[in-house]
Amino acid sequence: MVDQNLENKPKRIPVLAISRKVIQIIFFFLINYVALETIFNADFSLLEDLLKVLPFLHSAKSSWTVGAGLLEYSFYTISEGHFPFFFIAVISLLGLFGGRIFCGWACPTGFIQDLLYSLSGENKRFSLEVDRSLKKVKFFGLIAMIVLITPLGIYRISDVTAYIGYADFLGDLTDNMIAPISLSEFLFVTFPGVIQSIIENVNLQALFSEGKAWSTILFFLYIIILVLNVFWPRAYCKYLCPYGAAISFSARYSLVKLQRKPTRCPGRKECGVCEKVCPMQIRILDEDFSGFTGKGECTLCLECMEKCPHDAIKWRFGA
Ligand code: SF4
Ligand code: SF4
Structure with a gap:
């Protein structure tokens, strides 16, 4: 829908x-x-x-x-x-x-x-x-x-x-x-x-x-x-x-990471825009939503964050 x-x-x-x-x-x-x-x-x-x-x-x-x-x-x-x-x-x-x-x-x-x-x-x-x-x-x-x-x-x-x-x-x-x-x-x-x-x-x-x-x-x-x-x-x-x-x-343990708010995100089937735009082919929706680095593959290009239609992705600094 x-x-x-x-x-x-x-x-x-x-x-x-x-x-x-x-x-x-x-x-x-x-x-x-x-x-x-x-x-x-x-x-x-x-x-x-x-x-x-x-x-x-x-x-x-x-x-x-x-x-x-x-x-x-x-x-x-x-x-x-x-x-x-x-x-x-x-x-x-x-x-x-x-x-x-x-x-x-x-x-x-x-x-x-x-x-x-x-x-x-x-x-x-x-x-x-x-x-x-x-x-x-x-x-x-x-x-x-x-x-x-x-x-x-x-x-x-x-x-x-x-x-x-x-x-x-x-x-x-x-x-x-x-x-x-x-x-x-x-x-x-x-x-x-x-x-x-x-x-x-x-x-x-x-x-x-x-x-x-x-x-x-x-x-x-x-x-x-x-x-x-x-x-x-x-x-x-x-x-x-x-x-x-x-x-x-x-980088896998980087203090700079992304996080995804599950309450805002309808998931892969209904949306999945973040994964489609990610140049590093990171399975964002399978990553830990509280903080992820794509196992050290994320280049922090922030394409996913900017394109997310629900503003569900943010970056954060910390362990
Ligand atoms: S683009 Fe945003 S709302 Fe869509 S699946 Fe990814 S995190 Fe969820
Ligand atoms: S910041 Fe870029 S590389 Fe990292 S998960 Fe988002 S789109 Fe992929």
Whole structure:
């Protein structure tokens, strides 16, 4: 039955959605401030010290960015033979006090995924079982990288010859462990580099160079991921992002969470709008209504809160 009160309700301006877009744009350019320098022919190098400590997954190798993400610093620390206590503590505290708010409001890779999704606005979703299984993939990726990089650190402090041999075996990965699992690396380093090479050399050598089969496979894999994002919002965040995997351990217990008032909510059958708009495919109505973080998957985009026709969802801070 159609709720008369809902029909008469005036359409609200999506203040939260607009604010989020504006903040995402600001962060996109702050993090990639070199782009601003080029556009405005100005010097924004003052931003460098600030951005070096910001916890984002962007590549140290990109000519468009500065610094590196917390995960890159963590991997680098392991490869140097040390345990990254400091960076793990920072990631944990960020997750605990802010959940995955950076993913929802500041991450440039998330922003690009949102832009791609806005091309269709069609929130396709996998079945519950497939979604659950795919969400585990990002943890395997993260663990695989740690397993690969740990011997490098051990050899570094114990056996120089073995270190050189293992570094040789890892090849390009030695300097940039996160590259194969980082969409950021693809968007801001690999993709522009390949396009630039194609334009300058008028050939596809950058894409199909000999002995670089893995790079070619990864290139097309990321193109597929980007295309998937047009219909499956935040596909990379949900299923592959290593930073998302790392922070979700503590974000699961985040002090910032959402709550749902059951007295206002008629449930999935009669409404279910929140679940339909959730880009992370969180089963909001199966979560604890007094406070939920989607098991660390919620990016606090607040789409569900803004679109809920009964104003049943609110955010709260506290245990
Ligand atoms: S959108 Fe709001 S009212 Fe509808 S199911 Fe979700 S929480 Fe309940
Ligand atoms: S639960 Fe709500 S705030 Fe969290 S990701 Fe889904 S739509 Fe966004």
